[in-house]
Amino acid sequence: SAYRALAAGKSHLNIPIAIGILSLFGWSLYEIFSGVGTGYLDSLAGLIFFLLIGKWFQHKVYDQVSYTRNVQEFIPLVVRQVNGEETIWSRIDELIKGDQVLVKNEEIIPVNGILSRGSGLIDYAFITGEALPEQVSIGEQVYAGGCQKAGELTVTLLEQPSIDKLWSTWSNQTEKKDFSNRWTDHISKYFTIAVITIATVAAVIWSFSSIEKALFVFSSVLIVACPCALALSAPFTFGNILRVFSANSFFVKEAEAIATLGDIDHVVLDKTGTITENKSMSVSYVGSKLDVATARAIKALATQSTHPLSNAVAQFLSKYQAIDSTSFEEIAGKGIQGEIGGRIIRLGASQWLTATESKGTAVYVSVDNEVIGHFKISASYRSGLQGVLHRLGKLVKLSILSGDNAGEKETLKEIFPNFFQLKFNLKPQQKATEISKIQYDQKVLMIGDGLNDSSAIEKGDLGIAITENLNGFYPGSDAVLLSDSFDKLPAFMELARYSKKILTWSLVFSLCYNVAGVSFAVLGLLTPIIAAILMPLSSVSVVLLDTLLVRIKSKKLQLI
Structure with a gap:
């Protein structure tokens, strides 16, 4: 790793150690072949032995406290499995060849298979980068990772599903956000130069009294000075927090996003x-009174969308049997439309259908361009919402950006009077624009669900998609939160903020260790072998400390 770093013109934490080993080896060869002395190959062998033992010990400890970087290890991803005339939620890893899976509009296809029902218009941009959706007919193959764009379809599995193929789409979003942690880069850049300088100066001073002593001091300084404790602190702190989050149904794509x-x-x-x-x-x-044919047509349209209001309408009409649609289109921020039974059915916002707006949340219906009525929807707020908002309000500013009308504005003010903004009737791109304005001087977390929120979720410095079931995710999101864990959001934020304190304590520990170690080495009180024994102990101590602190804080926040 030291050689590769130097070849690339970069610094690396292993460079001082490599120089120390090479200096001992080189001086030993000089003494042996020149006849000046016997060399220090025995000491060098002991040094390498203890370095390897230290590395082995480090890896054993890391295996015990490290985290699984791949979030799929935590998530029992589920899909809608077709079971006769009904659908049931099934774990994707329990499906077998021949099973059928139902995919709704704007959902990611979770399996490779054959299109057995519906009209396929599939966007593979997440996989191939191709901008144009691909038309797929009954009997043709579809692939995991594609996004369905033309309503509901059924896929018959051709093989045992691979969760890896589906999760890879989450990592391939068009614009990747930079969550990289630059602690290690900054450390290695300055630390390596400082350590080599100190070792060289100390060796020059000791050379006036003893070349042998100067060599040992030079090697000891290079080996005992180790920023590994600090370099490892960030990934292990974030990794342990990631594991706590995942245990509470909050799945973050990258540990560094914490x-x-x-x-x-x-x-x-x-x-x-x-x-x-x-x-x-x-x-x-x-x-106007709904006849059976119209009710069946409306249900057929509503069931193809994943939007919460569409789902509510479909559930309201559950006693009617849906009929097949000839076409389907979902327009973000407006609604859905399709041709069903020779008629054009539209469900959506009042502005889109040019209907007279009623108070409260409503989904308007038109048949062949004539508005016939609306579904009035009264949604209850999540249990404990007031407490969640008040806890969050102590940490951050809060805003609501909604595509619904302002019928609930006063109710929301009663729940939490200190909203920074309460804006309604916003189209998806308008939400993204509002977030951009806030980002002028603040970092923004956007939490939403569904197609209408995808652009806003992607625009935020961090975007969270909230979902009722783990039957899908949005490639533009940075995390997925199961709705049952919404009340834990303040605790998640507090734990993420606590990570800064842990990293600060790690910095202090690492500095104290290095100052003490280098001081003893410069004074000639450490041999390279002792330095090799001490080096891994510092990083192991910090890793264990980080793990313990995360666990204690998580218990206080009732996350474990």
């Missing part, structure tokens, strides 16, 4: 599906 979560100044929330309960929506219909 540092960004700890720096958040402003949390922006969507309303429907984010702070409201999808499971407890109350729906009523107002308008």
